[in-house]
Amino acid sequence: MSTKPPKPLTPAVLHILLALSARERHGYGIMKQVEADSNGRVNMGPGTLYGSLNRMMDAGLVRETESRVDPEMEDERRVYYEITGQGR
Amino acid sequence: MADDPMTRRLGALYAIVLRLYPPVFRERFGTSMRQTFADLCRERRAHGQGLAGLVLCSFTDTLFGILRERSRTLVPAPHELVRVALITHVLLAVPLFAMRSTDEVVWTLGDFVFAGVVIFGTGLGFEFAVARARTTTYRLATAAAS
Numbered sequence: 001m002s003t004k005p006p007k008p009l010t011p012a013v014l015h016i017l018l019a020l021s022a023r024e025r026h027g028y029g030i031m032k033q034v035e036a037d038s039n040g041r042v043n044m045g046p047g048t049l050y051g052s053l054n055r056m057m058d059a060g061l062v063r064e065t066e067s068r069v070d071p072e073m074e075d076e077r078r079v080y081y082e083i084t085g086q087g088r
Numbered sequence: 089m090a091d092d093p094m095t096r097r098l099g100a101l102y103a104i105v106l107r108l109y110p111p112v113f114r115e116r117f118g119t120s121m122r123q124t125f126a127d128l129c130r131e132r133r134a135h136g137q138g139l140a141g142l143v144l145c146s147f148t149d150t151l152f153g154i155l156r157e158r159s160r161t162l163v164p165a166p167h168e169l170v171r172v173a174l175i176t177h178v179l180l181a182v183p184l185f186a187m188r189s190t191d192e193v194v195w196t197l198g199d200f201v202f203a204g205v206v207i208f209g210t211g212l213g214f215e216f217a218v219a220r221a222r223t224t225t226y227r228l229a230t231a232a233a234s
Contacts, residue, residue, distance in 0.1 A: 027120050028127040045146050046124050047153025050117040054157070079120050 012052040015042055017061065017087055024065050024082035027053075053081060061087035095129040098143060105147060108154045110161050121150075172211035179207050 009017070019025060019033035027049055034042050056062045065080045091099070102125045106118050125146055132142050180200060186193040195203075 027124040031124065031128075043145070045149025045153075046121045046128075047146075047150035047156075049124070050113075050121050051153045051156055054113060054117065076123060078123060 010052070011042075012044060012048050013056060013061070015044065016049070016052055016056065017083060020062060020081060020083040021088070024080045026070060026078035026080050028078075029070070030081065056087070059086075060084055091126065091130065092133065094139065095126065095133065098129060098139060099126050102146070102150070105150055105154075108151075108158075110157055113157050168212075168215040172208055172215055175211055176204055176207045180204055 015034045015037065016030055018037055019030045025033060027046070031044055031049060034044050053062060057064070061084060062081050063084055065082050067077045067079045069075070069077050099122060103118075103122055106114060106121055109118070128142055128146065129139055132139055180203060183193055183195050183200075183203075187195060
């Protein structure tokens with residue numbers, strides 16, 4: 001039985017996977033990591049980030065972890081995202 | 089940390105824009121998106137920067153995201169199209185066979201095309217409504233109405 005080849009990753013998806021490869025992060029944390037990884041060349045907006053996360057979660061590449069307060073920001077609880085085995 | 093009035097106003101405006109997302113997407117990411125936008129505003133403020141550029145980029149990016157998500161939920165899935173096309177063919181076969189067996193049924197090519205368009209369109213509308221209905225009651229009501 002032949003298997004369908006995986007779809008090529010979009011630049012946004014690749015950047016998000018790289019940002020989550022080291023540890024889980026919340027949305028703003030992913031944005032900052034993408035910006036740092038690309039030396040400031042990639043500034044992802046919220047629409048692109050969460051639209052990509054939505055498709056990545058549907059594809060099983062990332063998943064939500066528990067929501068908690070970021071110790072560095074100390075305000076609201078935030079949803080964290082982590083890469084799955086398939087995403088790796 | 090208390091936000092300045094401008095950041096709060098922009099956050100409220102951004103929350104209104106987020107209402108344009110499909111409900112499922114909004115429930116999944118709405119709160120996180122508001123937090124992220126507020127984080128970006130705070131970051132600019134902390135660096136003494138204005139918010140105009142951020143607002144322009146974030147709102148534009150979010151509006152494109154809304155269009156993407158809306159188009160995802162409006163385009164029927166391939167299996168839905170195939171199912172509706174099959175049903176349309178089966179229903180159109182009824183007058184075709186009737187024409188062969190009796191002289192009382194006389195359909196022109198135009199009649200078949202018109203009936204095909206009506207049946208296919210109704211089927212697509214039904215698939216769209218049922219696939220996106222959340223409750224069994226609503227699904228039954230949609231089926232009864234069509």
